[in-house]
Amino acid sequence: MLKVSEQYEVEITDLSTKGEGIGRVEGIAVFVPHTIPEDLALIEIIEIKKNYAKARLIKILKPSKFRIDPACGYESCGGCSLQNMSYEGQLRLKKKWVTDCLTRIGRIENPLVHDVIPMEDPFRYRNKAEYSVGRVSGKAKKDRGCNIGFYQAGTNRVLNIDSCLLQTEVADRIADVIRRYVKASKTPIYDPKSRTGVLRHVIVRTAFNTGEIMLILVATDKRLEGNDWLVDEICNELEEFEDYSLESVILNVNKSRKGKTLGDINITLAGKPTIKEHLMGLDFEISPTSFYQVNPIQTVKLYEKVKEYASLTGIETVLDVYCGVGTIGLILADKAKKVLGIESVKSAFIDANRNATINGIVNAEYINGKAEEELPKLVKKGLKADLIILDPPRSGCEPELLEAVAMTNAPKIIYVSCDPATLARDIKLLTDKDYNFIEAQPVDMFPYTGHVECVVLITRNI
Numbered sequence: 145m146l147k148v149s150e151q152y153e154v155e156i157t158d159l160s161t162k163g164e165g166i167g168r169v170e171g172i173a174v175f176v177p178h179t180i181p182e183d184l185a186l187i188e189i190i191e192i193k194k195n196y197a198k199a200r201l202i203k204i205l206k207p208s209k210f211r212i213d214p215a216c217g218y219e220s221c222g223g224c225s226l227q228n229m230s231y232e233g234q235l236r237l238k239k240k241w242v243t244d245c246l247t248r249i250g251r252i253e254n255p256l257v258h259d260v261i262p263m264e265d266p267f268r269y270r271n272k273a274e275y276s277v278g279r280v281s282g283k284a285k286k287d288r289g290c291n292i293g294f295y296q297a298g299t300n301r302v303l304n305i306d307s308c309l310l311q312t313e314v315a316d317r318i319a320d321v322i323r324r325y326v327k328a329s330k331t332p333i334y335d336p337k338s339r340t341g342v343l344r345h346v347i348v349r350t351a352f353n354t355g356e357i358m359l360i361l362v363a364t365d366k367r368l369e370g371n372d373w374l375v376d377e378i379c380n381e382l383e384e385f386e387d388y389s390l391e392s393v394i395l396n397v398n399k400s401r402k403g404k405t406l407g408d409i410n411i412t413l414a415g416k417p418t419i420k421e422h423l424m425g426l427d428f429e430i431s432p433t434s435f436y437q438v439n440p441i442q443t444v445k446l447y448e449k450v451k452e453y454a455s456l457t458g459i460e461t462v463l464d465v466y467c468g469v470g471t472i473g474l475i476l477a478d479k480a481k482k483v484l485g486i487e488s489v490k491s492a493f494i495d496a497n498r499n500a501t502i503n504g505i506v507n508a509e510y511i512n513g514k515a516e517e518e519l520p521k522l523v524k525k526g527l528k529a530d531l532i533i534l535d536p537p538r539s540g541c542e543p544e545l546l547e548a549v550a551m552t553n554a555p556k557i558i559y560v561s562c563d564p565a566t567l568a569r570d571i572k573l574l575t576d577k578d579y580n581f582i583e584a585q586p587v588d589m590f591p592y593t594g595h596v597e598c599v600v601l602i603t604r605n606i
Contacts, residue, residue: 163225266591278302540566
Protein backbone atom coordinates (compact mmCIF):
# COMPACT_ATOMS: atom_id res chain seq x y z
CA MET A 145 0.00 0.00 0.00
CA LEU A 146 1.30 3.42 -1.01
CA LYS A 147 2.43 5.59 1.92
CA VAL A 148 3.35 9.26 2.29
CA SER A 149 7.11 9.85 2.85
CA GLU A 150 7.95 6.40 1.47
CA GLN A 151 10.47 6.18 -1.38
CA TYR A 152 9.91 4.17 -4.56
CA GLU A 153 11.58 3.47 -7.88
CA VAL A 154 9.31 4.27 -10.78
CA GLU A 155 9.54 4.27 -14.58
CA ILE A 156 7.96 7.35 -16.12
CA THR A 157 5.66 6.35 -18.99
CA ASP A 158 3.78 9.56 -19.82
CA LEU A 159 3.76 13.30 -19.27
CA SER A 160 0.98 15.66 -18.26
CA THR A 161 0.45 18.93 -20.13
CA LYS A 162 1.82 20.66 -17.02
CA GLY A 163 5.14 18.91 -17.60
CA GLU A 164 4.81 16.40 -14.77
CA GLY A 165 6.00 12.87 -15.45
CA ILE A 166 3.48 10.10 -14.86
CA GLY A 167 4.39 6.65 -13.59
CA ARG A 168 2.61 3.88 -11.71
CA VAL A 169 3.38 2.57 -8.26
CA GLU A 170 1.30 -0.36 -7.02
CA GLY A 171 -1.19 0.36 -9.81
CA ILE A 172 -1.71 4.00 -8.82
CA ALA A 173 -0.79 6.90 -11.14
CA VAL A 174 1.91 9.07 -9.59
CA PHE A 175 2.73 12.59 -10.84
CA VAL A 176 6.41 13.53 -10.55
CA PRO A 177 7.63 17.04 -11.55
CA HIS A 178 10.92 17.36 -13.47
CA THR A 179 10.72 13.86 -15.00
CA ILE A 180 9.98 12.80 -18.57
CA PRO A 181 8.93 9.54 -20.31
CA GLU A 182 11.51 6.73 -20.11
CA ASP A 183 13.18 8.17 -16.99
CA LEU A 184 13.79 5.69 -14.19
CA ALA A 185 13.47 7.75 -11.01
CA LEU A 186 13.70 7.49 -7.27
CA ILE A 187 10.77 9.39 -5.80
CA GLU A 188 9.16 10.23 -2.48
CA ILE A 189 5.37 10.26 -2.12
CA ILE A 190 4.18 13.61 -0.72
CA GLU A 191 0.40 13.38 -1.17
CA ILE A 192 -2.13 10.61 -1.85
CA LYS A 193 -5.50 11.34 -3.47
CA LYS A 194 -8.38 8.99 -4.26
CA ASN A 195 -7.20 8.05 -7.77
CA TYR A 196 -3.61 9.31 -7.93
CA ALA A 197 -0.63 10.44 -5.90
CA LYS A 198 1.93 13.25 -6.03
CA ALA A 199 5.64 12.79 -5.48
CA ARG A 200 8.88 14.73 -5.47
CA LEU A 201 11.92 13.66 -7.44
CA ILE A 202 14.86 12.52 -5.33
CA LYS A 203 17.14 11.56 -8.22
CA ILE A 204 17.18 10.19 -11.74
CA LEU A 205 18.45 6.61 -11.64
CA LYS A 206 18.50 6.16 -15.42
CA PRO A 207 17.80 9.12 -17.71
CA SER A 208 15.47 8.96 -20.71
CA LYS A 209 17.07 9.12 -24.14
CA PHE A 210 15.03 12.31 -24.61
CA ARG A 211 16.41 14.04 -21.48
CA ILE A 212 18.59 17.13 -22.03
CA ASP A 213 20.08 19.82 -19.83
CA PRO A 214 17.63 22.76 -19.61
CA ALA A 215 18.74 25.91 -21.41
CA CYS A 216 17.33 28.07 -18.60
CA GLY A 217 16.10 27.85 -15.02
CA TYR A 218 12.72 26.49 -16.01
CA GLU A 219 12.35 24.52 -12.76
CA SER A 220 11.76 27.77 -10.86
CA CYS A 221 9.82 29.61 -13.55
CA GLY A 222 6.18 28.75 -14.14
CA GLY A 223 6.47 29.37 -17.89
CA CYS A 224 7.54 26.56 -20.21
CA SER A 225 7.54 23.01 -18.85
CA LEU A 226 9.49 20.92 -21.38
CA GLN A 227 12.96 22.51 -21.27
CA ASN A 228 14.40 19.20 -20.03
CA MET A 229 13.20 17.28 -23.10
CA SER A 230 14.77 17.14 -26.57
CA TYR A 231 12.79 18.76 -29.36
CA GLU A 232 12.35 15.39 -31.08
CA GLY A 233 10.91 14.02 -27.84
CA GLN A 234 8.49 16.95 -27.54
CA LEU A 235 7.15 16.39 -31.06
CA ARG A 236 6.57 12.68 -30.42
CA LEU A 237 4.87 13.46 -27.14
CA LYS A 238 2.53 16.06 -28.63
CA LYS A 239 1.41 13.70 -31.39
CA LYS A 240 0.70 11.09 -28.71
CA TRP A 241 -1.34 13.61 -26.69
CA VAL A 242 -3.53 14.41 -29.70
CA THR A 243 -3.96 10.75 -30.64
CA ASP A 244 -4.76 9.69 -27.07
CA CYS A 245 -7.37 12.43 -26.62
CA LEU A 246 -9.11 11.64 -29.91
CA THR A 247 -9.19 7.95 -29.00
CA ARG A 248 -10.12 8.21 -25.32
CA ILE A 249 -12.38 11.29 -25.28
CA GLY A 250 -13.46 11.53 -28.91
CA ARG A 251 -14.12 7.77 -29.18
CA ILE A 252 -12.41 7.65 -32.56
CA GLU A 253 -10.82 4.32 -33.38
CA ASN A 254 -7.32 4.61 -34.88
CA PRO A 255 -7.59 8.35 -35.71
CA LEU A 256 -5.39 9.61 -38.53
CA VAL A 257 -3.01 12.02 -36.81
CA HIS A 258 -0.10 13.29 -38.88
CA ASP A 259 3.35 13.99 -37.46
CA VAL A 260 3.55 17.37 -35.74
CA ILE A 261 4.77 20.15 -38.04
CA PRO A 262 7.95 21.30 -36.28
CA MET A 263 9.56 24.71 -35.94
CA GLU A 264 12.96 25.13 -37.55
CA ASP A 265 14.34 27.29 -34.74
CA PRO A 266 12.10 26.71 -31.69
CA PHE A 267 13.26 29.71 -29.66
CA ARG A 268 12.41 33.44 -29.46
CA TYR A 269 9.14 32.78 -31.28
CA ARG A 270 6.52 34.62 -29.22
CA ASN A 271 5.16 37.92 -30.54
CA LYS A 272 3.43 38.61 -27.23
CA ALA A 273 5.33 38.78 -23.93
CA GLU A 274 2.94 38.94 -20.99
CA TYR A 275 4.84 39.73 -17.80
CA SER A 276 3.56 39.92 -14.26
CA VAL A 277 4.93 42.63 -11.97
CA GLY A 278 5.66 41.94 -8.31
CA ARG A 279 7.23 43.63 -5.34
CA VAL A 280 10.76 42.64 -4.39
CA SER A 281 10.47 40.61 -1.19
CA GLY A 282 12.43 41.85 1.80
CA LYS A 283 12.67 45.42 0.48
CA ALA A 284 11.22 48.40 2.28
CA LYS A 285 8.05 49.79 0.72
CA LYS A 286 9.81 53.05 -0.07
CA ASP A 287 12.22 51.13 -2.32
CA ARG A 288 10.13 50.87 -5.46
CA GLY A 289 12.20 48.18 -7.17
CA CYS A 290 10.20 45.40 -8.78
CA ASN A 291 10.34 41.92 -10.26
CA ILE A 292 9.12 41.59 -13.84
CA GLY A 293 8.67 38.08 -15.15
CA PHE A 294 6.46 35.07 -14.48
CA TYR A 295 4.98 33.45 -11.42
CA GLN A 296 7.25 30.94 -9.73
CA ALA A 297 5.83 27.46 -10.21
CA GLY A 298 3.18 26.69 -7.58
CA THR A 299 3.35 30.12 -5.92
CA ASN A 300 1.99 33.66 -6.26
CA ARG A 301 5.52 35.11 -6.20
CA VAL A 302 6.75 36.86 -9.34
CA LEU A 303 10.15 35.58 -10.42
CA ASN A 304 12.37 38.21 -12.02
CA ILE A 305 13.25 37.09 -15.57
CA ASP A 306 16.16 38.89 -17.22
CA SER A 307 15.90 36.85 -20.40
CA CYS A 308 13.31 34.34 -21.62
CA LEU A 309 14.27 32.08 -24.52
CA LEU A 310 10.71 32.04 -25.84
CA GLN A 311 10.31 35.84 -25.93
CA THR A 312 12.03 38.25 -28.29
CA GLU A 313 15.21 40.02 -27.22
CA VAL A 314 13.29 43.25 -27.78
CA ALA A 315 10.75 42.23 -25.12
CA ASP A 316 13.60 41.40 -22.71
CA ARG A 317 15.08 44.87 -23.20
CA ILE A 318 11.76 46.65 -22.75
CA ALA A 319 11.10 44.75 -19.51
CA ASP A 320 14.47 45.98 -18.24
CA VAL A 321 13.56 49.57 -19.08
CA ILE A 322 10.31 49.15 -17.14
CA ARG A 323 12.30 48.07 -14.07
CA ARG A 324 14.30 51.31 -14.29
CA TYR A 325 11.13 53.29 -14.92
CA VAL A 326 9.45 51.88 -11.80
CA LYS A 327 12.41 52.85 -9.65
CA ALA A 328 12.79 56.32 -11.17
CA SER A 329 9.08 57.19 -11.08
CA LYS A 330 8.45 55.45 -7.73
CA THR A 331 5.40 53.78 -9.25
CA PRO A 332 3.72 51.59 -6.60
CA ILE A 333 3.56 47.90 -7.54
CA TYR A 334 0.19 46.20 -7.20
CA ASP A 335 -0.11 43.66 -4.38
CA PRO A 336 -3.01 41.19 -4.89
CA LYS A 337 -3.18 40.37 -1.17
CA SER A 338 -3.63 43.90 0.13
CA ARG A 339 -5.12 45.09 -3.18
CA THR A 340 -2.94 48.17 -3.07
CA GLY A 341 -0.52 49.60 -5.62
CA VAL A 342 -0.79 50.57 -9.27
CA LEU A 343 1.29 48.63 -11.83
CA ARG A 344 0.08 45.02 -12.38
CA HIS A 345 1.35 43.70 -15.72
CA VAL A 346 3.56 44.62 -18.65
CA ILE A 347 2.71 43.30 -22.12
CA VAL A 348 4.91 43.69 -25.20
CA ARG A 349 3.33 42.88 -28.58
CA THR A 350 5.77 42.66 -31.49
CA ALA A 351 4.79 42.48 -35.16
CA PHE A 352 7.55 40.27 -36.59
CA ASN A 353 6.98 41.21 -40.23
CA THR A 354 6.56 44.98 -39.87
CA GLY A 355 8.70 45.56 -36.76
CA GLU A 356 5.98 47.57 -35.01
CA ILE A 357 5.90 47.26 -31.21
CA MET A 358 3.07 47.91 -28.77
CA LEU A 359 3.75 48.33 -25.05
CA ILE A 360 0.78 47.81 -22.72
CA LEU A 361 1.04 48.89 -19.09
CA VAL A 362 -1.73 47.33 -17.01
CA ALA A 363 -2.51 49.44 -13.96
CA THR A 364 -5.24 50.13 -11.42
CA ASP A 365 -5.12 53.88 -12.03
CA LYS A 366 -5.45 56.11 -15.09
CA ARG A 367 -2.45 58.15 -13.98
CA LEU A 368 1.11 57.01 -14.50
CA GLU A 369 3.99 59.41 -13.99
CA GLY A 370 7.00 59.80 -16.29
CA ASN A 371 5.46 58.55 -19.54
CA ASP A 372 7.66 60.73 -21.77
CA TRP A 373 10.82 59.50 -20.01
CA LEU A 374 9.67 55.91 -20.47
CA VAL A 375 9.05 56.30 -24.20
CA ASP A 376 12.41 58.03 -24.73
CA GLU A 377 14.27 55.31 -22.80
CA ILE A 378 12.63 52.49 -24.77
CA CYS A 379 13.37 54.20 -28.08
CA ASN A 380 17.00 54.62 -27.04
CA GLU A 381 17.16 50.96 -26.02
CA LEU A 382 15.77 49.87 -29.40
CA GLU A 383 18.28 51.84 -31.49
CA GLU A 384 20.45 48.74 -31.99
CA PHE A 385 17.41 46.81 -33.27
CA GLU A 386 17.13 48.35 -36.72
CA ASP A 387 14.05 46.35 -37.73
CA TYR A 388 11.89 47.35 -34.75
CA SER A 389 10.22 50.57 -33.60
CA LEU A 390 7.94 51.48 -30.71
CA GLU A 391 4.68 52.56 -32.35
CA SER A 392 2.15 52.32 -29.53
CA VAL A 393 2.11 52.77 -25.74
CA ILE A 394 -1.18 51.84 -24.09
CA LEU A 395 -2.37 52.20 -20.51
CA ASN A 396 -4.88 49.45 -19.77
CA VAL A 397 -6.90 50.14 -16.62
CA ASN A 398 -7.74 47.01 -14.65
CA LYS A 399 -9.29 47.53 -11.22
CA SER A 400 -10.72 44.02 -11.05
CA ARG A 401 -9.95 41.89 -8.02
CA LYS A 402 -10.19 38.78 -10.18
CA GLY A 403 -7.23 37.13 -11.88
CA LYS A 404 -7.81 38.43 -15.41
CA THR A 405 -4.86 40.27 -16.93
CA LEU A 406 -6.55 43.05 -18.91
CA GLY A 407 -9.30 45.50 -18.05
CA ASP A 408 -11.82 47.11 -20.40
CA ILE A 409 -10.35 50.64 -20.59
CA ASN A 410 -7.46 51.40 -22.97
CA ILE A 411 -5.79 54.83 -23.04
CA THR A 412 -3.23 55.64 -25.72
CA LEU A 413 -0.28 57.29 -23.94
CA ALA A 414 1.91 57.61 -27.04
CA GLY A 415 1.76 56.73 -30.72
CA LYS A 416 -1.11 54.78 -32.28
CA PRO A 417 -3.92 52.74 -30.64
CA THR A 418 -3.04 49.71 -32.80
CA ILE A 419 -0.05 48.12 -34.53
CA LYS A 420 0.02 46.60 -37.99
CA GLU A 421 1.23 43.11 -38.92
CA HIS A 422 1.67 41.56 -42.36
CA LEU A 423 0.62 37.93 -42.86
CA MET A 424 0.27 35.85 -46.02
CA GLY A 425 -0.12 38.85 -48.31
CA LEU A 426 -2.52 40.77 -46.06
CA ASP A 427 -2.21 43.54 -43.46
CA PHE A 428 -3.80 43.21 -40.02
CA GLU A 429 -4.30 45.83 -37.33
CA ILE A 430 -4.03 44.55 -33.77
CA SER A 431 -5.57 46.21 -30.71
CA PRO A 432 -4.37 45.75 -27.12
CA THR A 433 -7.04 43.19 -26.20
CA SER A 434 -7.42 41.44 -29.56
CA PHE A 435 -6.45 37.79 -30.01
CA TYR A 436 -3.71 37.13 -32.55
CA GLN A 437 -1.68 33.91 -32.87
CA VAL A 438 1.50 34.26 -30.78
CA ASN A 439 3.87 32.37 -33.10
CA PRO A 440 3.88 34.16 -36.48
CA ILE A 441 6.29 31.72 -38.13
CA GLN A 442 4.18 28.65 -37.35
CA THR A 443 0.94 30.55 -37.99
CA VAL A 444 1.74 30.55 -41.70
CA LYS A 445 2.06 26.74 -41.63
CA LEU A 446 -1.16 26.46 -39.64
CA TYR A 447 -3.15 28.64 -42.02
CA GLU A 448 -1.69 26.98 -45.12
CA LYS A 449 -3.11 23.71 -43.79
CA VAL A 450 -6.48 25.41 -43.25
CA LYS A 451 -6.41 26.62 -46.88
CA GLU A 452 -5.53 23.12 -48.06
CA TYR A 453 -8.41 21.54 -46.13
CA ALA A 454 -10.82 24.28 -47.29
CA SER A 455 -10.11 23.68 -51.02
CA LEU A 456 -12.33 26.59 -51.99
CA THR A 457 -13.43 27.14 -55.59
CA GLY A 458 -14.99 30.62 -55.39
CA ILE A 459 -18.64 29.65 -54.92
CA GLU A 460 -18.61 28.85 -51.19
CA THR A 461 -20.02 30.69 -48.19
CA VAL A 462 -17.56 30.48 -45.28
CA LEU A 463 -18.66 30.92 -41.68
CA ASP A 464 -15.71 31.98 -39.50
CA VAL A 465 -16.69 31.37 -35.86
CA TYR A 466 -14.56 32.92 -33.09
CA CYS A 467 -12.98 34.96 -35.89
CA GLY A 468 -10.84 37.30 -33.77
CA VAL A 469 -9.35 40.07 -35.92
CA GLY A 470 -10.48 38.17 -39.02
CA THR A 471 -7.23 36.46 -40.01
CA ILE A 472 -8.47 33.04 -41.19
CA GLY A 473 -11.59 34.27 -42.96
CA LEU A 474 -9.78 37.10 -44.74
CA ILE A 475 -7.01 34.76 -45.87
CA LEU A 476 -9.72 32.53 -47.40
CA ALA A 477 -11.81 35.40 -48.80
CA ASP A 478 -10.18 35.58 -52.24
CA LYS A 479 -11.31 32.00 -52.94
CA ALA A 480 -14.77 32.31 -51.36
CA LYS A 481 -18.07 33.81 -52.45
CA LYS A 482 -18.71 35.23 -48.98
CA VAL A 483 -17.13 35.20 -45.52
CA LEU A 484 -19.25 35.77 -42.41
CA GLY A 485 -17.40 36.11 -39.10
CA ILE A 486 -18.67 36.02 -35.51
CA GLU A 487 -16.62 37.57 -32.70
CA SER A 488 -17.58 38.36 -29.09
CA VAL A 489 -14.75 40.80 -28.25
CA LYS A 490 -15.78 44.28 -29.43
CA SER A 491 -12.24 45.50 -30.16
CA ALA A 492 -11.45 42.39 -32.23
CA PHE A 493 -14.76 42.79 -34.10
CA ILE A 494 -13.81 46.39 -34.93
CA ASP A 495 -10.34 45.24 -36.00
CA ALA A 496 -11.82 42.55 -38.26
CA ASN A 497 -13.98 45.10 -40.09
CA ARG A 498 -11.03 47.47 -40.35
CA ASN A 499 -8.79 44.69 -41.65
CA ALA A 500 -11.28 43.82 -44.37
CA THR A 501 -11.33 47.49 -45.42
CA ILE A 502 -7.53 47.88 -45.29
CA ASN A 503 -7.11 44.91 -47.61
CA GLY A 504 -9.90 45.92 -49.99
CA ILE A 505 -11.93 42.80 -49.19
CA VAL A 506 -15.62 43.44 -49.88
CA ASN A 507 -17.05 39.92 -49.48
CA ALA A 508 -16.50 39.68 -45.70
CA GLU A 509 -18.83 40.89 -42.96
CA TYR A 510 -18.86 40.46 -39.19
CA ILE A 511 -21.25 40.05 -36.30
CA ASN A 512 -20.35 41.17 -32.77
CA GLY A 513 -21.73 38.75 -30.19
CA LYS A 514 -21.27 35.40 -28.50
CA ALA A 515 -21.03 32.64 -31.07
CA GLU A 516 -23.33 30.32 -29.11
CA GLU A 517 -26.02 33.03 -29.19
CA GLU A 518 -25.54 34.45 -32.68
CA LEU A 519 -25.24 31.24 -34.71
CA PRO A 520 -28.60 29.78 -33.57
CA LYS A 521 -30.22 33.07 -34.67
CA LEU A 522 -28.60 32.76 -38.09
CA VAL A 523 -29.74 29.15 -38.41
CA LYS A 524 -33.32 30.18 -37.66
CA LYS A 525 -33.02 32.75 -40.46
CA GLY A 526 -32.01 29.97 -42.85
CA LEU A 527 -28.23 30.43 -42.98
CA LYS A 528 -26.50 28.01 -45.34
CA ALA A 529 -22.74 27.56 -45.08
CA ASP A 530 -20.45 25.44 -47.23
CA LEU A 531 -17.56 25.63 -44.78
CA ILE A 532 -17.47 26.40 -41.06
CA ILE A 533 -14.24 27.42 -39.37
CA LEU A 534 -14.16 26.81 -35.61
CA ASP A 535 -11.26 28.45 -33.76
CA PRO A 536 -12.44 28.61 -30.14
CA PRO A 537 -10.52 29.49 -26.97
CA ARG A 538 -8.85 26.73 -24.95
CA SER A 539 -12.17 25.87 -23.29
CA GLY A 540 -13.57 24.75 -26.65
CA CYS A 541 -17.06 25.31 -28.08
CA GLU A 542 -20.28 25.65 -26.13
CA PRO A 543 -22.72 22.73 -26.72
CA GLU A 544 -25.36 25.19 -27.99
CA LEU A 545 -22.95 26.33 -30.67
CA LEU A 546 -22.17 22.80 -31.84
CA GLU A 547 -25.90 22.02 -31.97
CA ALA A 548 -26.35 25.03 -34.24
CA VAL A 549 -23.33 24.02 -36.35
CA ALA A 550 -24.91 20.62 -36.95
CA MET A 551 -28.22 22.26 -37.89
CA THR A 552 -26.54 24.19 -40.72
CA ASN A 553 -25.77 20.88 -42.44
CA ALA A 554 -22.49 22.41 -43.61
CA PRO A 555 -20.64 19.74 -45.61
CA LYS A 556 -17.24 20.64 -44.16
CA ILE A 557 -15.88 21.88 -40.83
CA ILE A 558 -12.30 22.88 -40.07
CA TYR A 559 -11.60 22.95 -36.35
CA VAL A 560 -8.50 24.84 -35.14
CA SER A 561 -7.76 23.90 -31.54
CA CYS A 562 -5.17 24.70 -28.88
CA ASP A 563 -6.38 21.99 -26.48
CA PRO A 564 -6.59 18.33 -27.62
CA ALA A 565 -8.96 17.40 -24.76
CA THR A 566 -11.66 19.98 -25.54
CA LEU A 567 -11.13 19.35 -29.26
CA ALA A 568 -11.85 15.65 -28.78
CA ARG A 569 -14.88 16.40 -26.60
CA ASP A 570 -16.35 18.66 -29.29
CA ILE A 571 -15.59 16.20 -32.09
CA LYS A 572 -17.51 13.53 -30.16
CA LEU A 573 -20.58 15.76 -30.15
CA LEU A 574 -20.21 16.45 -33.87
CA THR A 575 -19.73 12.78 -34.79
CA ASP A 576 -22.92 12.06 -32.84
CA LYS A 577 -24.61 14.54 -35.20
CA ASP A 578 -23.69 12.77 -38.48
CA TYR A 579 -20.23 14.28 -38.97
CA ASN A 580 -17.05 12.30 -39.65
CA PHE A 581 -13.58 12.96 -38.29
CA ILE A 582 -11.21 12.73 -41.29
CA GLU A 583 -7.75 13.67 -40.03
CA ALA A 584 -5.76 15.89 -37.68
CA GLN A 585 -2.63 17.90 -38.36
CA PRO A 586 -0.84 19.07 -35.19
CA VAL A 587 1.36 22.16 -35.51
CA ASP A 588 3.99 23.00 -32.89
CA MET A 589 3.00 26.57 -32.14
CA PHE A 590 4.40 26.45 -28.60
CA PRO A 591 7.79 24.66 -28.45
CA TYR A 592 9.07 23.76 -24.97
CA THR A 593 5.58 24.05 -23.45
CA GLY A 594 2.81 21.55 -22.83
CA HIS A 595 0.61 23.05 -25.55
CA VAL A 596 -0.06 21.94 -29.11
CA GLU A 597 -2.20 23.47 -31.86
CA CYS A 598 -4.19 21.23 -34.16
CA VAL A 599 -6.09 21.59 -37.45
CA VAL A 600 -8.82 18.98 -37.93
CA LEU A 601 -10.87 18.20 -41.03
CA ILE A 602 -14.45 17.11 -40.37
CA THR A 603 -17.04 16.29 -43.05
CA ARG A 604 -20.78 15.64 -43.11
CA ASN A 605 -22.18 12.18 -43.78
CA ILE A 606 -23.92 12.24 -47.14
